[in-house]
Amino acid sequence: MTQEHHSAQRREETQAQEQETTAAAGQDAGVDDLLDEIDGVLEQNAEEFVRGFIQKGGQ
Amino acid sequence: MGLETEYGVLAPSMPGANATMLSAQVINAYAATVREARGRIAGTRWDYADETPLIDARGFTQPRAQADPSQLTDVEPELDAEQVALAGGDVTIGDTLYQAGPYDHEVLMNMVLGNGARLYVDHAHPEYSSPETTNPFDAVLWDQAGDHVALAAVRRIESLAGVPDVHLYKNNTDNKSVSYGAHENYLMPRSVPFDSIAAGLIPFFATRQVICASGRVGRGMLGSYPGFQVSARADFFEAQIGLETTIRRPIINTRDEPHAHWEKYRRLHVIIGDANLGQVSTLLRTGTTALVLSMIEAGTAPAIELRDPVAALQVISHDPTLTAKVELVDGRKLTALEIQWIYAEAAARHSGATDATDEATVEIQRRWAETLHLLETDIFSASSTVDWVAKYKLMSAYAQRHSMDFTDPRIAAMDLQWADIRPEKGLYHRLAARGLMETLYSPAQIEHAATNPPEDTRAYFRGRVLSQYPEHVVAASWDSVSFTVPGGRKLERIATLEPLRGTKALVGGLLDQQLSIHEFIATLRS
Numbered sequence: 001m002t003q004e005h006h007s008a009q010r011r012e013e014t015q016a017q018e019q020e021t022t023a024a025a026g027q028d029a030g031v032d033d034l035l036d037e038i039d040g041v042l043e044q045n046a047e048e049f050v051r052g053f054i055q056k057g058g059q
Numbered sequence: 060m061g062l063e064t065e066y067g068v069l070a071p072s073m074p075g076a077n078a079t080m081l082s083a084q085v086i087n088a089y090a091a092t093v094r095e096a097r098g099r100i101a102g103t104r105w106d107y108a109d110e111t112p113l114i115d116a117r118g119f120t121q122p123r124a125q126a127d128p129s130q131l132t133d134v135e136p137e138l139d140a141e142q143v144a145l146a147g148g149d150v151t152i153g154d155t156l157y158q159a160g161p162y163d164h165e166v167l168m169n170m171v172l173g174n175g176a177r178l179y180v181d182h183a184h185p186e187y188s189s190p191e192t193t194n195p196f197d198a199v200l201w202d203q204a205g206d207h208v209a210l211a212a213v214r215r216i217e218s219l220a221g222v223p224d225v226h227l228y229k230n231n232t233d234n235k236s237v238s239y240g241a242h243e244n245y246l247m248p249r250s251v252p253f254d255s256i257a258a259g260l261i262p263f264f265a266t267r268q269v270i271c272a273s274g275r276v277g278r279g280m281l282g283s284y285p286g287f288q289v290s291a292r293a294d295f296f297e298a299q300i301g302l303e304t305t306i307r308r309p310i311i312n313t314r315d316e317p318h319a320h321w322e323k324y325r326r327l328h329v330i331i332g333d334a335n336l337g338q339v340s341t342l343l344r345t346g347t348t349a350l351v352l353s354m355i356e357a358g359t360a361p362a363i364e365l366r367d368p369v370a371a372l373q374v375i376s377h378d379p380t381l382t383a384k385v386e387l388v389d390g391r392k393l394t395a396l397e398i399q400w401i402y403a404e405a406a407a408r409h410s411g412a413t414d415a416t417d418e419a420t421v422e423i424q425r426r427w428a429e430t431l432h433l434l435e436t437d438i439f440s441a442s443s444t445v446d447w448v449a450k451y452k453l454m455s456a457y458a459q460r461h462s463m464d465f466t467d468p469r470i471a472a473m474d475l476q477w478a479d480i481r482p483e484k485g486l487y488h489r490l491a492a493r494g495l496m497e498t499l500y501s502p503a504q505i506e507h508a509a510t511n512p513p514e515d516t517r518a519y520f521r522g523r524v525l526s527q528y529p530e531h532v533v534a535a536s537w538d539s540v541s542f543t544v545p546g547g548r549k550l551e552r553i554a555t556l557e558p559l560r561g562t563k564a565l566v567g568g569l570l571d572q573q574l575s576i577h578e579f580i581a582t583l584r585s
Contacts, residue, residue: 046472056078056183058239
């Protein structure tokens with residue numbers, strides 16, 4: 001393998017890695033947003049809500 | 060095929076409110092909505108004449124005296140004095156019910172909808188039973204329509220001043236010992252021996268959960284053991300085969316109540332599935348099951364037998380890494396994914412051999428293989444289509460952010476709120492709104508299906524006559540519609556025992572003629 005080829009390959013690898021990192025960061029931002037939203041949507045008193053969720057028999 | 064959903068029902072400001080009363084309120088709220096929108100009479104009596112909940116597909120009938128009261132679904136449920144008394148403080152709810160529309164003193168327990176569905180109080184839950192559809196895609200659409208109907212009822216109740224809000228949950232357990240179902244129904248030729256149905260389905264049902272279950276926090280019927288599991292229903296099953304649906308639940312339910320020509324058909328009543336919010340999970344659940352049933356009919360289902368199916372069902376559910384192995388009677392130990400691959404590959408061969416190249420079959424096979432592939436590569440990569448994975452991923456991220464484990468009450472609250480049918484509160488709906496859940500149908504299509512029946516089954520006849528002759532339809536069931544004709548001396552009961560008749564192709568033209576009820580019945584009778 002020539003040096004030129006080698007460095008070209010390394011450049012591609014680096015670019016691919018950068019893309020992956022960007023994608024992961026993008027996803028993290030999305031997840032952060034989502035988790036912020038979940039915090040707002042979740043019942044205020046989770047413990048009481050869970051305890052009060054009582055159903056009668058079903059099929 | 061058709062799908063049933065029993066919704067969890069809760070009035071947060073009235074802990075201890077009678078569940079049957081709350082469920083009746085949901086039905087009556089929807090009736091009021093329909094009346095307001097269309098001026099039609101919405102409460103149609105259910106005709107119980109052809110309900111046979113105690114006949115067993117294995118060829119015998121359970122004596123009535125030995126049946127659990129909850130099995131007697133062939134009689135009209137009534138709010139008796141005791142229940143009304145139990146409702147006690149629910150005066151406001153009582154008033155609302157009794158004031159709703161022209162039924163001043165009647166509480167509706169049953170409705171037949173213009174889309175051919177049944178909306179009613181089943182035990183202590185509001186239940187939507189979808190109209191009959193001919194394929195899994197339509198089954199998904201009219202199941203989603205049920206959520207639309209349920210949401211309309213919730214909104215109606217919200218709009219009533221002084222009436223406590225009622226919330227509905229499309230889930231299967233309160234995590235305190237109670238479970239309620241999301242049943243599937245598949246029409247099959249009676250000629251297929253029941254033994255072969257049970258044998259072919261048991262290993263499939265024990266493993267199907269990995270591609271379409273909805274996930275649950277807590278283990279055991281009481282949720283006493285911590286941890287996330289794949290299926291919401293798995294821990295409530297105790298038998299391989301049986302007639303009951305409320306106690307000693309079996310993987311294969313033998314209720315033999317075809318709601319159609321007895322000698323020609325059976326209705327396979329499947330009680331093991333989880334209720335799905337997700338459209339693709341619903342499609343995978345019904346579509347793969349329909350493929351396996353085709354193989355069973357043709358005698359090409361894989362010959363697999365689990366050593367202990369009930370234990371396997373739970374072992375698989377308790378392992379969200381999907382690496383647990385279960386033992387077959389031939390001694391092999393396989394994962395759920397490996398068993399699913401055996402079924403998926405057999406289905407592909409079966410479709411190839413029978414030239415089943417219709418778009419729907421091809422699409423379901425493609426999605427089945429793709430889902431298995433995603434799950435074996437990276438479980439979280441299936442999060443946009445498999446409900447339990449989507450829920451698990453969201454909870455895992457949330458737990459990580461707040462440095463907590465799955466015993467935190469906030470995780471248990473997420474489990475319940477996942478299934479809240481209100482778009483602003485339901486966590487499934489919050490994900491879907493962000494485009495993180497793949498959908499098959501638009502809100503407009505779902506809304507249309509809430510008032511319009513499928514066109515290629517008898518549901519078309521049922522739905523259309525209810526919309527067109529509301530004042531003359533006095534009772535309906537899956538296999539009949541009864542009319543009163545002015546001046547007539549008796550009810551005109553039209554049997555609809557053939558599920559593939561009563562279609563748009565067969566009766567659409569007749570209905571479009573807008574005949575008088577006399578002419579209409581006379582033409583049907585001729």
